[in-house]
Amino acid sequence: MDMINQASAFRQTSLDAEHLEVKSLLDGKSVTSSQTPDIGNREGLAESGVRTMRDRLLELVDSPLIGDDVPMEIVESSMSDTSSSAGIAKARSIAAEVIKENGTIDGDKLTTAIEQLEADVVNPKQSKRMADMLTKLKDSDELKTGLTNVCKDYNPHNSAKNAIRQTLGLGTTAFVDKTDARRAALTAFMCDLRQGSAGSCFGTSTAILVKNHKPEQFMTDMKSLMEKGSLTRGGVETPINMSVSSKSLEAKLTINNNGQVTKMDEKDLDEAVSLLDNPSFKSAMKASGIAEESQLQKVKDAITALNTDAADTIDITAAKILKQVLRTKFDISADQLAQVKSDLAEGNDIDADLLQKAKGYAKAWVAANSLASAETDNRLLRAWEYTISSMAEHGTADELANNSFYKMMFGSLDSTPKLSLDAKATALKDSFDIELDDSLTEQGLSDALVSQIQAKVKQHVHVLYNADYQAGDDLSEDGSSDRGGFQMQFSPSGNRLNDLVSIDNKQQYKEMMQSLIDKAVSELKQDETYADDDTAKSFITQLGAGLKAYAGDDDFVTYSQAKLKSTAPESKEDNYEPWGIKSGANTRVTMQHYFELDDKPTRETLGDTEEGPTLDSFNFIVKTLRSMNDDSALENKLAANENFSVPIQTGHHAFLLKLSPELMSGVTSGDDIGDWLTDTFGEGYDLGVDNIDDFGTGTRSDMLGYARTVLANLQDITDDFKADITAKVEHAISLEDDVDDDLNFHDVVIDNMKSAMDKYFKQYSIDHGANSKLSANQLSNSDHLSSDLLDEALWKSRDSLGNMLPDPVTVVVADTNWGTGDNHKQFAYTLSPQNSTVKFVQIDEHGAMTTKDADKWFSESTAILTDMSQYS
DSSP states (O other): OOOOOOOOOOOOOOEEEEEEHHHHHHOOOOOSSSOOOTTTTOOOOOOOOOOOOOHHHOOOOOHHHHHHSGGGGGGGSSSHHHHHHHHHHHHHHHHHHHHHOOOOOOHHHHHHHHHHEEEESHHHHHHHHHHHHHHHHHHOHHHEEEHTTSSSSOOOOOOHHOOOHHTTTTTTTTOHHHHHHHHHHHHHHHHHOOTTSOHHHHHHHHHHHHHHHOOHHHOOOOOHHHSEEEEEEEETEEOOOOOOOOOGGEEEEEEETTTTTEEETTEEEEEEEEEEHHHHHHHHHHHTTTTTHHHHHHHHHHHHHOOOOOOOOOEEEEHHHHHHHHHHTTTHHHHHHHHHHHHHHOOOOOOOOHHHHHHOOOHHHHHHHHHHTTTTTTTHHHHHHHHHHHHOOOOOOGTTTHHHHHHHTTSOTTTTTTTOOOHHHHTTTTOOOOOOOTTHHHHHHHHHHEEEHHHHHHEEEEEEOOOOOOTTTTTTTTSSEEEEEEEEEESSSSSOOOSSSEEOOOOOHHHHHHHHHHHHHHHHHHTTTTTTHHHHHHHHHHHHHHHHHHHSSSSHHHHHHHHHHSSSOOGGGEETTTTOOOOOOHHHHHHHHHOSSSSSEEEOOOOSSSSSSHHHHHHHHHHHHHTTTTGHHHHHHHOTTTTTTEEESSSSEEEEOOOOOHHHHHHHOOOOOHHHHHHHTTTTTTTTTOOOOGGGEEEHHHHHHHHEEEEEEEEOOOHHHHHHHHHHHHHHHHTSSSSOOOOHHIIIIHHHHHHHHHHHHHHHHHHHHGGSSSHHHHHHHHHHHHHHHHHHHHHGGGGGSSTSSSOEEEEEEEEEEEEEEEEEEEEEEOOOOOTEEEEEEEEETTTOEEOOOHHHHHTOOOOOEOOGHHHH
């Protein structure tokens, strides 16, 4: 079965009882994947003719999915990037050839794929990573057996079928079998995992570590996801998680009435390009059931409707355009959708025709979100990552029964006068005119019913990761995400994981609890202790009715929220609701659950800082890794696996220490760490020195040219910042001696830029006040801001400055989890080109650097997980 780069599957819940489906779709997305009707009856396409894997790979390498006439910016935005699109297509093509029709592995084609990937010069890093994974497969009989064991004795589970279809680019009604399951697993194995646009670092870093350290475990997980639709750890079954962030559709566009984009992510394009040339948006339109021949006109109509001022262009997101397209398709207005959503949340009656329209719109929107990422994201790999992420909070077994979500309905709380369910039961127990048998008491029956309700909560309620759960600004801390969190899921059956529906609002929470109270009452009355006692059953019925009424009251929701918030860090209380936590989780807890450890992984913490967060964090990393290298243990791990890494958890981000040669030189050095730092960065690295002689010299004309190069790379942080600094610097340089040919770059360019920025920020504070585009913190620390802006401009300009700057010294220490398959972003320590102080930075694999505030990224609680046996 040959596959082409055509995706047309989508994710959503199959529940339809009591409007739960449309409630979930309008206000949040189910994290499970169930069989659903096909929108537009789209099928996967099979290639005709005899075209080999080599033919297809050469086409992908030489002619990316987007034509050469399309500016790179249109895809290298938050919507999609060319390297990821090519990676998905290459993985699909390779899997179609390497896995034969009978599900076995073709060794010759596996070797050919490795050779072709290693020869790729367009996306070399991505292809090298894919080739390395395929080489691991080729060299390991255990991995090959693990792959061919996928669906060996079972057909693909219903919950996994959509993951397979989306991963391979098949239609939603396409039949899938064991061969498809293995092909999907192979694509997930060879594709690179990056964090993406959700704040899932605790799960992403764990998943990257497993994929790099324990590939055999990865194959075992693939088998479980394909055959069972879940992963099981410690007796807890966690369903496959098909949630997806809709961030890719929220790129900021400047677009005209013909659908031509002139600016994306506030960046001018070289030429106007049709929005439909973006693969993410095009896939979203297809997934929404919009016929290809009418897509452009639908986009134009939507823009006209949204362009209320009839301007030449409008600033808008792709998501808003698509929503307008769908509102027109389903003949429903934005106000009507908002009213349906409100009525569902409040439990009001809704016109059946309007509800059906809202349901169609919601299904199409969910399909679009899922397919927007299908061309740049391996859906099975992402589902595995988010399933691991769910393990941080998910629990229905006894060992996880202390989860805060299962306790917030009960107990007591001094901060609110509202009552829990058990307190309400105690208050109600004496209200009934029922004479119980002497062997029973009102309190005893009350306690029995509360215990039964608690059991029902644990049986029917799950807490799972939702990548699209919106959660405020910069959740992922690299500025790419405002979403990702844990959301309550309700299983009406209580014994399946494929009927889960998201709980998104107060009304759904009330209805869920009322349903669970009904179930608890019914089951308790059937208990052999009370089955033949009519008075006891009457008491249980009346007490249950009272508790059910209370569960439908706002007072109960108020108590639940207060109880859950009492478990939250003070800074995150606003992110806690009874039906979800808009926040990430703890890496150590995630790893404890995933690796089935008796306790959280062993750690070493940073503690108090003495020299400042930058140097103290660097010292901590080197010192801790040295302690882990007793008997060359760390070196041996690295020798056996060049991708070996060590988990680190900071205050708000989890990532992996990357054992680069530069870092390992410090780990293996016999020198004191301070001496090693001096040898590496030079004298004065801790204080900063202006080594004027290290900078280049030239004439006034030379300096003006160099200054203009740096100024061109200066970030424009206000309306007039860049223009003002440029004017000041050019004027200052014009006053230099035009005969002197020994002007120093530091004196003439760097010092004048620093002076100009200092003057600018002082005047800006006076002129703008409350209307400032800059924060109070930025203005109060303008020296720090100036230093960072100048450093970044100098780093960007280095290749054009000849010998004007001292030689760079950089030690890469970690993989951030961010970036693309062809360009990972890393954390490093480097020298400031201004004064040779050590700075903490983010650097990608192309060498582009940005400053990071070490005091934001490292704190006393920063921990390195030191027991390698627990995760490798």
